[in-house]
Amino acid sequence: MLRIAVPNKGSLSDPACQILAEAGYRQRREGRELVLVDADNDVEFFFLRPRDIAVYVGSGTVDAGITGRDLLIDSGVEAIEHRPLGFARSRFHFAAPSVAISSVADLAGKRIATSYRVLVERYLAERGVAADVIRLDGAIESTVQLGVADAVADVVETGSTLRAAGLSTFGDVLLESEAVLIRPLGDPRPGFDVLDRRIQGVLTAREYVLMEYNIPADLLERAVEVAPGLESPTVSPLHESGWAAVRTMVPRRVSHRVMDELYEMGARAILVTKIHASRI
Numbered sequence: 001m002l003r004i005a006v007p008n009k010g011s012l013s014d015p016a017c018q019i020l021a022e023a024g025y026r027q028r029r030e031g032r033e034l035v036l037v038d039a040d041n042d043v044e045f046f047f048l049r050p051r052d053i054a055v056y057v058g059s060g061t062v063d064a065g066i067t068g069r070d071l072l073i074d075s076g077v078e079a080i081e082h083r084p085l086g087f088a089r090s091r092f093h094f095a096a097p098s099v100a101i102s103s104v105a106d107l108a109g110k111r112i113a114t115s116y117r118v119l120v121e122r123y124l125a126e127r128g129v130a131a132d133v134i135r136l137d138g139a140i141e142s143t144v145q146l147g148v149a150d151a152v153a154d155v156v157e158t159g160s161t162l163r164a165a166g167l168s169t170f171g172d173v174l175l176e177s178e179a180v181l182i183r184p185l186g187d188p189r190p191g192f193d194v195l196d197r198r199i200q201g202v203l204t205a206r207e208y209v210l211m212e213y214n215i216p217a218d219l220l221e222r223a224v225e226v227a228p229g230l231e232s233p234t235v236s237p238l239h240e241s242g243w244a245a246v247r248t249m250v251p252r253r254v255s256h257r258v259m260d261e262l263y264e265m266g267a268r269a270i271l272v273t274k275i276h277a278s279r280i
């Protein structure tokens, strides 16, 4: 039975459960279970603290896990980032009151509060900056106002928490993070490929729509260039001679532009449907 670690709290938890549910797995009903066996799919889910997941995966205690790229790196554990999952996207930044500190060099000798000590210390060491890193669990943005730090290093999504605290980012983005599917070093465990294919199927179903349209046969090649699909569109003859019916996958975010282009070219009866599941 494949053992999978799933975040039990925080920004990763709900979208991780959602993706697994869409991939056909049983998920928590009461939201309090610590372990859930999905015998039909031969998997067992362990609901763990997001920060601990990399540790369990790195040691091989579980065969796969969902966590954040930043949490994986900060754990210092060696595990394989197998697949990005497209949610819990964030950037990791330094920030401070803009009058006081405006470059990484200015951090020398200063106190920096963060929940990501390993990540920050590694970054500073690579640049030869010696600073005092203070590790705290959360609400990092408040530490400057409270007088326990001169600057912070934290996760930024919209930037509203930083602004509310009167802090401005400076320097480069230390890391771009998102949720990732991770696994232990070495060959994947039996059953991992099925999990991965199911998750990939959900991501594809979210990213693409199915587009169907009719087009005069002499315009087919041009139309296929506009919407080439993942591999190659399906083309069938229409009953009316000189026309073809085409079925192809199109990235959701460009689907309206593609429909406009196809219509202007001469395509008609353009229909778009949501993909519920896929195996590519």
Ligand SMILES: Nc1ncnc2c1ncn2[C@@H]1O[C@H](COP(=O)(O)OP(=O)(O)OP(=O)(O)O)[C@@H](O)[C@H]1O
Residues within 6 Å of the ligand: 009, 010, 011, 012, 050, 051, 067, 068, 069, 070, 071, 088, 089, 090, 138, 155, 156, 157, 177, 178, 179
């Ligand atoms: N506001 C946010 N927007 C997007 N991603 C976020 C946000 N906050 C944290 N993350 C990401 O979520 C992952 C988990 O972080 P963390 O466990 O700290 O979650 P959290 O939402 O901050 O929960 P907690 O309330 O336990 O602090 C990390 O990879 C982090 O980059």
Ligand SMILES: O=P(O)(O)OC[C@H]1O[C@H](OP(=O)(O)OP(=O)(O)O)[C@H](O)[C@@H]1O
Residues within 6 Å of the ligand: 137, 138, 139, 140, 141, 154, 155, 156, 157, 158, 159, 160, 161, 162
């Ligand atoms: O850029 P924003 O959209 O404002 O989001 C970033 C904030 O969200 C997270 O905090 P969270 O709500 O998890 O609280 P925490 O600091 O207690 O972890 C993160 O640690 C930042 O503080």
Ligand SMILES: [Mg+2]
Residues within 6 Å of the ligand: 010, 138
């Ligand atoms: Mg947090």
